Amino acid sequence: MNITILGPLEAEANGRSIVPTAGKPRQILALLALNANQVMPVPTLMEELWGEELPRSALTTLQTYILQLRRRLTSAHRPAKDVLATRHGGYSLQISPESVDVFRIERLERQARAAYAAGDLVACAGLLHQALRCWRGQALVDVPAGPLLEIEARRLAEVRLGLLELRIEAELCLGREAQLLTELTGLTARHGLHEGLHAQAMIAHYRCGRQARALEIFHGLRRRLVDELGIEPSTRVQRLHHAILCGDPELESPLSSTVIGGSLVAWD
Numbered sequence: 001m002n003i004t005i006l007g008p009l010e011a012e013a014n015g016r017s018i019v020p021t022a023g024k025p026r027q028i029l030a031l032l033a034l035n036a037n038q039v040m041p042v043p044t045l046m047e048e049l050w051g052e053e054l055p056r057s058a059l060t061t062l063q064t065y066i067l068q069l070r071r072r073l074t075s076a077h078r079p080a081k082d083v084l085a086t087r088h089g090g091y092s093l094q095i096s097p098e099s100v101d102v103f104r105i106e107r108l109e110r111q112a113r114a115a116y117a118a119g120d121l122v123a124c125a126g127l128l129h130q131a132l133r134c135w136r137g138q139a140l141v142d143v144p145a146g147p148l149l150e151i152e153a154r155r156l157a158e159v160r161l162g163l164l165e166l167r168i169e170a171e172l173c174l175g176r177e178a179q180l181l182t183e184l185t186g187l188t189a190r191h192g193l194h195e196g197l198h199a200q201a202m203i204a205h206y207r208c209g210r211q212a213r214a215l216e217i218f219h220g221l222r223r224r225l226v227d228e229l230g231i232e233p234s235t236r237v238q239r240l241h242h243a244i245l246c247g248d249p250e251l252e253s254p255l256s257s258t259v260i261g262g263s264l265v266a267w268d
Contacts, residue, residue, distance in 0.1 A: 001083075003033045004101045006156065007136025009143050018072040023144040024049050025065045030143045032084070032093035033100050034152055041090040048146035066091060102156070105131040109163060112170075121170045128167035135160060161191070168200050175254045177204035188217065192224050195237050206244050206251055214244050 001018075003011040009030055011018045020026050031048055032040055046058050055061065070080035085092045097103035108131035115124040139156040140149055164187065168180055184201040191197055198221045205214040218241045222233050232238070243251055 001095050001099045003029075003095075003099055004134075004136065005030060005033060006101050006105070006134050006139050008141055013073060018069075020068060020072065022068075025068050026143050027146060027149060028062075028065055029069060029093075030140060031148060031152075032091065033095075034102060036093050036095050036097055036100055036103070039087045039090045039092045044148070045091070048148045051146060101134045105134050105159070105163070109159075112163075112166065116166065116170060121173050125167055125170040125174065128163050128170065131163055132160070132167065161194070165196050165200070168197075172200060172203060173254045177207045180204050181208060188221075193221075193228065195221065195234055199237050199240055202240060202244060203251065211244060211247075215241070218244075 001011070001013045003009075009019055009026055011029060011033070018029075020029065027048055028045060031045065042059070042062065045062055046054055049062065050058060066084065070084050073080040073083050083094055085094050098107075108127050112124045112127035112131065115121075115127060138153070139160075140153045143149060145153060168184070171177075171180060180200075181204055184197065184204055187197045188194070188201050198217055202214040202217050205211075205217065218233070218237070221237070225231050225233055233241075
């Protein structure tokens with residue numbers, strides 16, 4: 001079985017799609033896949049489907065949706081009730097975690113962070129490229145979202161940003177700033193208040209001989225932060241601004257400008 005959450009919902013068993021067309025069964029399938037091999041309690045599933053306004057027939061209707069999903073699972077190797085199992089107080093999707101793209105990217109992230117910690121920046125960047133290719137668009141883009149899936153969609157968007165930042169950081173440390181300029185221009189435009197991405201863009205432009213552009217990026221970020229949030233850029237981003245103004249020679253060294261999780265750790 002293969003289930004993809006990072007974009008339009010897709011699920012296949014033996015080459016046959018098992019994704020329901022109706023919205024609420026899709027919600028159930030997505031939530032069970034995101035919690036593979038864990039028991040999802042019936043009240044939790046009903047909260048996702050109907051919020052606090054439960055219809056009188058909520059339990060019966062949920063059982064009908066489970067039956068519909070099991071019918072679609074008949075093409076799996078095991079009996080459908082073994083794949084979508086009834087457990088005390090709930091249901092569990094019994095599949096290999098590698099069957100779900102979300103768990104695959106979590107494994108790749110762990111491997112990438114281990115490679116980064118070991119100083120293997122090439123491997124780190126390669127693993128993160130592989131992880132980011134799993135996204136085919138916004139996570140859960142075609143699944144109606146109740147309170148739980150809304151949280152998951154936001155969480156996965158943050159995971160994607162974190163992977164992007166770490167991958168760009170690894171590539172900055174490898175001296176690939178010229179190849180990153182176009183990508184960073186798009187990312188800073190889409191994430192106008194994200195200090196980590198702006199710091200990376202400042203470093204990349206500075207190293208490519210574009211000091212003026214690096215300063216423009218800082219001032220644009222500062223203006224938006226002040227206008228929209230009433231705050232100044234972080235101390236670390238201000239240190240980077242000062243280093244660019246002064247032409248600090250350490251900025252030219254790929255390993256002197258580490259940015260992890262949006263926080264500069266140089267120029268302390």
